[in-house]
Amino acid sequence: MTDTPRYTSIAIILHWIIAALLIGMVFFGWYMEDLSHGWREGLVSGEQVQQAYNWHKTIGLLILLLSLARLAWRLTHKTPGMPDGMKPWEKMAAHAVHWAFYVIMIGMPIMGWISASAWELPSFLFNNPDVPMPRLPVPQSEGLHDVSGSIHGAGGWPILILWVLHAGAALKHQFLDKDGLLGRMIPLPFLKG
Template sequence: MRDVYSPIAITLHWILAVLLISMVFFGWYMEGLQERMLAGEGVALSDVQFAYNAHKTTGLFILALSLFRLGWRLTHPAPALPAGMKPHEVWIAKATHWGFYALMIGLPLGGWAAASATPFPTLLFNNPELVLPKLPVPQTEEFAAFAGSAHGAGGWAILILSGLHVAAALKHQFIDRDNLVARMIPLLKR
């Protein structure tokens, strides 16, 4: 078994990391933009629609990349964890990685469900000729609010899980000194 991830796995890891964290902050920006529009602060509806459609389009791109990454992971096993890891650390590492997969796939699907419960179309790439079909979900404000809240909570889950992931990587790099981080950042000395 290899002791580093493949270039494809590394590339997908970093692209998805940047996209996921960026999407959380863009989601907050987008909601603020809508609040400013509703408060009459000079934000145009077209700007809000543009932001929401960009968020949805990027979310679907994340979904596609995440499904590809999951397929890659299932057909290309990860390098073995260091032999000195405690059993609870191994369990936490595996649970964290599968939690990321659940969020990377679940959040875009949840966002799609929330968008499907509103009367507004999702224009892919903000192109009126590329309308995303709606999922068969209840067309009620209650469902839209619930799905939207769950989607927002998932954003927090991404940030929390990312923080734990980075903290664990730093622990392995500077306390354990087991070269675990070099598997995902090959430029680090082994």
């Protein structure tokens, strides 16, 4: 393995927190769909559904804030260069996947926020009625709510596909190419380049 430069501690912390929250939110979103079906069938209360949605919105706003912080950090701090042995198409694919992640990490919460803002029902951060979720200045419209909500909901699969591509490439570079690429983002000493 070569001695590969590492990302900054801030970049590493933001990377792993956002990754865990983003993957968790995909599965939590699917759970919320099941809860909604359960509510329609009388199996769960509307309050349980609303609480789940409030937590989803709270965490979604947290992901948005962390993602904006991560993007700001990325734009103001030099990232480690790619290993010398990487093929040009691999470098291009890595950049494309990273920027696609930024689009989805920022776009998904914004679409969810638009959907929530276009709906007449109030949302509460942390399920606390004293902390209403701020609304974006969009019209309250069922159509806008439905369209933005559908776009938001459709983002789960792209997140998982990007994650598989990203994680698969990192593992390939670590264990097949042995170029220490994974060690740039993981704080475990045995994986460092």
